[in-house]
Amino acid sequence: MTNPSHNTDANPVAHDPHDSVYDGLLVNDAHWAFGTDFEDPLAGVDTTVPEGMEPGDLAAYCLMLGDDALILSHRLSEWCSSAPDLEEDIALANIALDLLGQARLLLARAAAADPSVVPALPEGSPVPAEDALAYFRSCQEFRNLRLVEAPNGDFAETISRLLVFATYRLALFERLTQSPDAVLAAVAAKGVKELTYHRDFAGRWFLTLAQGTEESRRRLLAGLATVWPLRAELFASHEVEARIGVDPASIAADVDVVLEQVFAVSGVERPTARALAGVEGQTGRDGMHSEALSRLLAEMQVVAREHPMGVW
Amino acid sequence: MAALLDRARELVATVTDPELPMLTLEDLGVLRDVSVDENGTVTVAITPTYSGCPAMATMRDDIVRTLKEAGLEATVRLTLSPAWTTDWISERGRTALAEHGISPPGRATPVAGPVALTLSPLRRAVHCPQCGSVDVEVTSEFGSTACKALYRCLTCLEPFDHVKEI
Ligand SMILES: [Zn+2]
Numbered sequence: 001m002t003n004p005s006h007n008t009d010a011n012p013v014a015h016d017p018h019d020s021v022y023d024g025l026l027v028n029d030a031h032w033a034f035g036t037d038f039e040d041p042l043a044g045v046d047t048t049v050p051e052g053m054e055p056g057d058l059a060a061y062c063l064m065l066g067d068d069a070l071i072l073s074h075r076l077s078e079w080c081s082s083a084p085d086l087e088e089d090i091a092l093a094n095i096a097l098d099l100l101g102q103a104r105l106l107l108a109r110a111a112a113a114d115p116s117v118v119p120a121l122p123e124g125s126p127v128p129a130e131d132a133l134a135y136f137r138s139c140q141e142f143r144n145l146r147l148v149e150a151p152n153g154d155f156a157e158t159i160s161r162l163l164v165f166a167t168y169r170l171a172l173f174e175r176l177t178q179s180p181d182a183v184l185a186a187v188a189a190k191g192v193k194e195l196t197y198h199r200d201f202a203g204r205w206f207l208t209l210a211q212g213t214e215e216s217r218r219r220l221l222a223g224l225a226t227v228w229p230l231r232a233e234l235f236a237s238h239e240v241e242a243r244i245g246v247d248p249a250s251i252a253a254d255v256d257v258v259l260e261q262v263f264a265v266s267g268v269e270r271p272t273a274r275a276l277a278g279v280e281g282q283t284g285r286d287g288m289h290s291e292a293l294s295r296l297l298a299e300m301q302v303v304a305r306e307h308p309m310g311v312w
Numbered sequence: 313m314a315a316l317l318d319r320a321r322e323l324v325a326t327v328t329d330p331e332l333p334m335l336t337l338e339d340l341g342v343l344r345d346v347s348v349d350e351n352g353t354v355t356v357a358i359t360p361t362y363s364g365c366p367a368m369a370t371m372r373d374d375i376v377r378t379l380k381e382a383g384l385e386a387t388v389r390l391t392l393s394p395a396w397t398t399d400w401i402s403e404r405g406r407t408a409l410a411e412h413g414i415s416p417p418g419r420a421t422p423v424a425g426p427v428a429l430t431l432s433p434l435r436r437a438v439h440c441p442q443c444g445s446v447d448v449e450v451t452s453e454f455g456s457t458a459c460k461a462l463y464r465c466l467t468c469l470e471p472f473d474h475v476k477e478i
Contacts, residue, residue, distance in 0.1 A: 039369050044357070044389020087462065091454035098458065101364020170427060186392035190363050192427065193395070193478040197453055200430050207431055258429055265431060 041104050041130065042183065047112035050180045053244050058181060059114035060143065061245045063133070064238070064285055065172075066106030067144035070134055071293070072165060073099035074300050075152055084155050091201055095162070098194040105187045107133045112183075125308050135304035139294045140287040146276070147230040149284070149293040156209050156216065157223030163202035164227060167258045168234045170195040171251040179245070203262050210266035225271055232275030238285040313348060320354045320384060321346045327378050330370040331457050332475075334408040337371060341400025344391045354379055354386040359396045362458040362478075398459075398477050413441045415463065415474040440465035441472050450474075 049055045076096035083089035111118050111129030118129045119136040127135070147165060152158045173195060176188035209220040235252040242249075263270055282288035304310070324346050329335045337343045337358065345357040356375050360368050372388040379386040398417035401409075406416035415438050434453070439446045445467035453476065455462040460473040 087452040091452055094454040094458055097364040189395040196427050203431050
């Protein structure tokens with residue numbers, strides 16, 4: 001806690017035994033350098049594509065996993081200053097930040113594997129590859145699951161989606177640590193630790209809302225029912241996933257075990273709602289999205305697209 | 313060249329974490345390697361704490377600036393594997409955290425087999441860095457920065473940060 005006599009004439013800062021290590025932050029402008037400079041998030045990392053993997057496949061796979069993280073990160077960040085209380089506001093923002101970091105690494109890895117996936121920008125544009133992928137692709141070029149693009153709904157619906165997503169992604173990343181691609185394996189190894197906190201957070205809130213008041217339970221069941229039809233798509237193998245990544249069909253049973261565990265403790269029946277069909281057999285991994293994604297991208301991309309030569 | 317390498321190591325060892333400035337990057341355990349090439353250019357390898365840690369760019373800038381001020385050119389590269397864990401925070405670092413009112417992390421649980429779901433509050437041997445009481449409760453697993461959980465002491469009623477195990 002701050003010393004109340006701090007900074008008075010009687011007790012000059014230089015002799016104050018309560019001098020804080022944070023004091024330097026107030027006088028040294030060099031420390032306020034956040035965001036003034038781009039850096040390659042894979043600087044110095046060997047990004048050689050492993051033998052037997054097509055660069056185009058690896059890039060496509062990284063876009064799938066990167067886009068899932070990017071789009072859900074954006075949705076979660078919409079809770080900033082709107083969550084039920086300050087602690088949950090901070091928690092959702094922290095989860096969004098972890099996912100944004102994963103997205104940045106994965107999009108950078110996609111660009112390094114196959115530079116042809118990066119949208120062309122005007123000559124001399126300072127926009128780095130991962131930002132070009134995030135801000136200058138159109139809706140149908142995104143490869144995320146439709147689960148992550150749906151609007152947040154209320155807090156209970158957000159928690160239901162986060163539980164399903166974090167459970168799925170944690171199971172996936174646990175296996176991805178064995179990827180022949182060293183970059184993907186490293187991103188996954190770090191991600192596992194972060195996703196463990198995300199899944200526990202969502203699971204605890206799911207239980208709390210289910211066992212809370214009549215109203216919290218009603219909202220949770222409604223939120224879960226809204227999210228559930230988008231769940232099946234998580235486990236439908238896209239050919240790229242099956243070829244070079246973790247085949248999502250192979251994790252379905254493990255994900256179900258964890259979800260059943262949460263449902264049982266919470267006294268919630270597993271929903272029976274039918275899966276949302278694709279459009280002519282195509283879903284998020286093929287670039288087939290709901291209208292919600294185009295609205296999300298319009299907001300997320302508008303400033304970057306207005307200023308392709310901008311330096312931030 | 314050996315003298316130059318020692319000098320570079322010494323300088324890099326003084327750079328502190330922008331979010332936990334009581335810790336040097338060495339105490340935090342993110343410093344992986346310092347080397348000098350035949351032209352006298354220093355290469356420093358650091359590893360990220362969290363995937364989205366916004367402090368990484370600042371760490372890099374601080375390393376480059378510290379070496380530049382001593383007349384050395386430097387580049388910073390990232391090492392992603394093995395992934396950083398809080399077990400790499402040094403004993404000196406743990407002491408420094410506690411002295412500044414931040415509860416240091418316990419041992420990170422080694423992952424063997426599928427990660428278990430934990431629906432009850434995590435059990436940690438945490439005590440209040442203000443008054444030493446063990447009667448504390450977690451307010452949130454997510455705190456002021458990516459690496460911290462928020463706790464409350466039930467004895468002195470002060471809130472405090474805990475560097476969470478990863
Ligand atoms: Zn206390």
